[in-house]
Amino acid sequence: MKPFDIVIVGGGGAGLYAAMEAMKTNPALNIAVLTKVYPNRSHTSAAQGGANAALGNKAKDDTVEMHIFDTIKGSDYLADQDAVDVLCSEAPKIIRELENIGTPWSRMEDNTIAQRPFGGAGRPRCCYCADKTGHTILQTLYEQCLRKGVIFFNEYFALSLSVQGSRSRGLMAMNMKSGKVEAFPARTVIFATGGYAKMYWNRSSNAAGNTGDGQAIAYRAGIPMKDMEFVQFHPTGLRKSGLLVTEGARGEGGFLINKDGERFMARYAKEKMELGPRDLVSRSIETEILEGRGFDSPAGKYIHLDLTHLGADLIKSRLPQIREMSLNFEGVDPIEEPIPVRPTAHYSMGGIDTDNFGRTVMDGVYAAGECACVSVHGANRLGGNSLLDILVFGRIAGHTAAEEAGKFEPGKISEEEIKASVDELRSSMQPSGHYERYGALREELGQTLALNVGIFREASLLKQGIRDISELKERFKKVRVFDSSDVFNTNLMQVLELKNMLDLAETVAIGALAREESRGSHTRIDFPVRDDEKWHKHTLATLVNGKTTPGEKPVTMGRYELQERTY
Amino acid sequence: MNSRKELINHFALMTEIIDQHQEGKRDVTFRVFRFNPQVDSKPYFDDYTISAERGITVLRSLNYIKEHVDPSLSFRAFCQAGICGSCGMRVNGTSKLSCTSQVWDELDKCREPGIIKVEPLRSMPIIKDLIVDMDPLVDKMKRYSNWIDSTMPLAEMGKKEFLVSEEEFHRYDKATDCILCASCVSECSILRANKEYVSPAVLLKSYRMNVDSRDSIHDVRLAELVKDHGVWDCTHCYRCQESCVKSIPIMEAIHSIREDALECRGPKDTSGAKHAEAFMEDIEKKGKLVEATLPIRTNGVVWTLRNLLPMAMKMIVKRRTPPPPPLVKPAKGIKIFRAMFREMSEHVKQDHLKSHKK
Structure with missing residues (x-):
């Protein structure tokens, strides 16, 4: 196969944005997106709530600076402050750009992009499209990639990086349709394969395929993983399946109620109540359950997410997916009864260690989105910041790879290497x-x-x-x-x-x-x-001679000093 | 904080409760379509009988079969929550998502009691078992420019928002629910006869783009849609809309494209438009069709002679020819009908002014 300038592994929000931006940066480049599912199936589609950006459409006094502070505080001061600067200052631009190319954002009365409150945010800055935000963003990006003629290798399962010394020569992948192992020689590779929270299996909200393929491939190639211990439990997974009820449900005014009928969040976050940050709300629910104030059922203990007071109209117009899921998977209509929920493994803050441009320690290898750890989320990600992360850093990684591809010789992967890969598989x-x-x-x-x-x-x-x-x-x-x-x-x-x-x-x-x-x-x-x-530092995990070897990296500080994190 | 012991007890208790939850189980047979092109010369069905509890979905049953009975059984699944669209298949003859289909509901719809039939989606090439090839659908999305080509100049991108009214948003809100699961593609009666046909999903997406004020290629898209295999080929069977897993009014979108085409491109533009026009003309005049001249008015004299003459001859021999135009008398009560017809046409016109940008 002719060597590619850029091979992007993963066709979700980060991968597609990277492809779009790389083509824009240098249309002459030979770019391919390789993905194990059709791009429009990617897990980005499941993101319901929205993406944060200080547009100031809803709260006129919202600022990028406040978004930065909320993100750093939310991260429990483990996020790198220069990276958070990039994330939040790029946010308004990227949300508008998506709007410009067709994302059907919900609208305010003055016809601007609608925004709603979200956990851990000081102002209502979460931009949304009903409760299908990720789905519509993914569709928009896929449509634009088809428009620009991005080359897709759909249903290819990535196997390994081909490494020579300190640089990558490309990638090995299995074509699912034929079962053949194919080599993708490339100057640069961008991993955008999503998170690893599916390792919690039935106690996870993730899609069956969120198995951390990109991280595992990079890890086996000797690239360090960063802050892997930080896995976010989303407070409200459906009791039986672990599937997610968006934070938007609480953003719209939903209550968390224990079996004594209390809005128990008053005990844990007096001011923010249900809209406290995710880690805090998850721990609160788990504590209520452990201390015997949860409901009991054959399918496990749970508490109630009560939306009944919001009324049928609001639920139908703003949270239609939630209603559908509750009906399908719990047999509960949230207009009439509270939804049974409990915390579920949801998001991996950790991932492939990258700098603010998406570069990893290996020449020609980049990563973006949930599979990367820049780190903008630190020890805890705020709701509405993950879609933002994949968009902003997907674009940056695509741009950087397009600019730097010329620096690297085109990769070559030998027949022996392909054969070795096949043998290993067999x-x-x-x-x-x-x-x-x-x-x-x-x-x-x-x-x-x-x-x-x-x-x-x-x-x-x-x-x-x-x-x-x-x-x-x-x-x-x-x-x-x-x-x-x-x-x-x-x-x-x-x-x-x-x-x-x-x-x-x-x-x-x-x-x-x-x-x-x-x-x-x-x-x-x-x-x-x-x-x-x-x-107050990042942890690293690197595979050296077949053994996980720990390391560490300082946190980049900036304008904000360490403070106690209370809500 | 609680001690570790309490924590472990908590989990142990939970597991125990789940184990005890055995009531409400039924034996269910899944009759699954199998085909592996590497070894099978033709498809066949395998029966898998499992004990299924109340509340279990068809997809979870298939997962169970794959893990515990037959790991070679192949199907696509990803989010398992009804949003990614991977697991479209035919369950008891109807195309749907297996992840949102309850086994116990399906038991009521079985042709043979207790046997749930599971087959791949129709009208798409079969790759293996329940897996079909999605590429033809993607190719059609490309052919019909299923994307926004923004009126915002490249240099201005990201600098400001378009202002979009709530009313415009509602025109495409429901259409953007589409997850491309291809259930409508599988149910479409035209596609079964003609694989070139644009397909309901692509029509829906085309509609969604065409009513978006941010888009600049409405005319290009519409020009493609009115060609052969395009929007005029639909026969209004409504199967797409009935089977849509997101309850999207797909037929409304198709009607809208047609109305838009008649309005923008004129009724004489394509044979599809001429056909619709001739239909309306007859109905208004006589309350019924003048079938004998319909082909000529739709496709012209030359085409009709070349393509329909042999059939016409056969029809004459069998004495099945439609009556000549002068013999088609207006239907009974035509005056009242005409008044109703005009009133309806006026309504449609008003609706148009309301819902279509011009």
Whole structure:
């Protein structure tokens, strides 16, 4: 195959924006987007609530500076302040740009883009399209990529980076339709593969494919992962499935109620109540449940998200998807009854360590979106900042790669390397003798993570988690792929996804054990307070000679000094 | 804070409760379409019987079968929450998302009691089992410019917002719910006969773009839509709208494109438009169709002679020819009908002024 200038792995918001921007930066470049699902299926489509930008349409006194402060405070001061500057100052421009190319934003009475309040934000600055914001943004970006003639390799599963010394020569991927391993020699590679929170399996709001493929590939190629221990639990997942009820539901005025009928958030965040930041609301719900004030049901304990007082009209016009999901997956109509919810693993703050331009430590390799860690979210991401992150940093990574592609020689991937990759794939498919089922391993991984590396953490639990994960990794070697077909072998794909989750789960648990403090989403029962002296820093996890090797990186400070984080 | 022990107890209790929740189970057979082009010369069905609890979806059942019974069973699934559109398939003969289809609801719709039939979407090439090729749909999105070509100059992008009225937003709000699951594509009766046909999903998207004031290529898109295999080929069977998983009024969008085409391009523009015009003319005059001259008025004399003469001869032999125009008498009560017809036409015109930008 002719070498590409840029190969983008992942066709969600970050990947598509990167492709669009790279083509705009230099139309002469040979750019491809490689994705394991059709781009319009990507998990960006599931983002319901919106994207933050200080447009000032709703609150005239809103400023970029206030958005910056809210984000830094929300991150529990672990975000890099220069990166947050970029995120928030680019926000109004990027929201308008999306508007200009067709995103159907909901509107205010004066016909400007509508905004609503969101958790942890001092002003209503979350721009939205009903409760299908991510879906409409993804559609818009996909439409524009089709317009510009971006080359798509749909349903290709990325396998590994081809590395020579300190730089990448391209990528190896499996064509799902044919089962063939194909080489994608490239000057630059951008990872935009989304998050890894699906490793919590049934206790996760994520799509089945959010298995951290990009991070795992980069990690195995020796690129460091940053702040992996920070996994955000969304306060309101549906009780049975873990599927998400958007924060928009609380933004519109929904109440959280325990079994005594109390709006219990008064105990934890007197001022912000239900619109406190996610980590705090999740912990509050979990505490209510642990202290016996939750509801009980065969499908587990839960609390109520009550929207009934909002009225049928508002629910139908602003939260139609939520209503549909509650009906489909809980059999509850939120117009009439409260929705049963509990916290669910939702977002990975950690990811591939990048600078503010999307560069990783490896020449020619970039990352953006949830799979990257710049870091703008630090220890806890604010609602409405993830769509913003993928848009802003997707664009920046696309721009940087387009500018820098010329610096790198076109990559070449030898036949031997392709053959080695095929052999590795084949050998892993048919172990002899005793074998393991991937489905069982996947479920056990989710269980041990939810139990030992969940919302409340403790040294002994975390150690158990690490032991469990390494045992699962050992058992993984015996997993058998039963489907022997070359054509669309989803059995093989799911096994490879499990491998990616197992590799990353180890870095999450090790990071969580190392960080002896409580900050943002990371809550240690045995170290209940934030310890700035020892732990105001990023953690790194790098694979050296097959072993996870810890490292650290300072947090870039700026205008804002460390403060206690209260709401 | 609670001790670790309490924490573990909490989780153990939860697991135990879930295990106890065994009531409300039924044995259900899934009769699943199988085809692996590498080994099978033709498709066949496999039966999988599992114990399914109340509340379980068809997709979760398929996941269970894949994990525990037959890992080679192949289908697409991603978000599992009804928003990504990956898991479109035919369940008991109807195209829908398997992730939002309840097994117990489906049990009421089985042709054979207790057997839920699961097949791939129709009108798209089959890749394997329940997986069909989406590329033809994407190609059509490209052909019909299913994107906004913004009136905002490139240099001005991101600097200011377009002001969009609530009223305009509502014109395309529902259409932007489309998740391209292709259920409508699978149910469309035209597509089954003609794979070149634009398809309902692409018509819907085209409509959504055409009523957006930010777009600059309305005329280009419309010119493509009125060509062969385009908007005039739809036969109003409403299957697309009935099967839409997001309850989008797709037929309304198709009607809107047609009205828009008649208005912008004139009734003599394409054979589809001429056909519609001839229809209206007959109905207004006589309250019924003058079938004998309909082909000529739609496609012209030359085309009619070349294409329909052999059939006309056969019809004469079989004495099945429609009556000649002078013999088609106005229907009974034509005066009242005409008054109603005119009133309706006036309504439609008013609606147009209200809902279409010009």
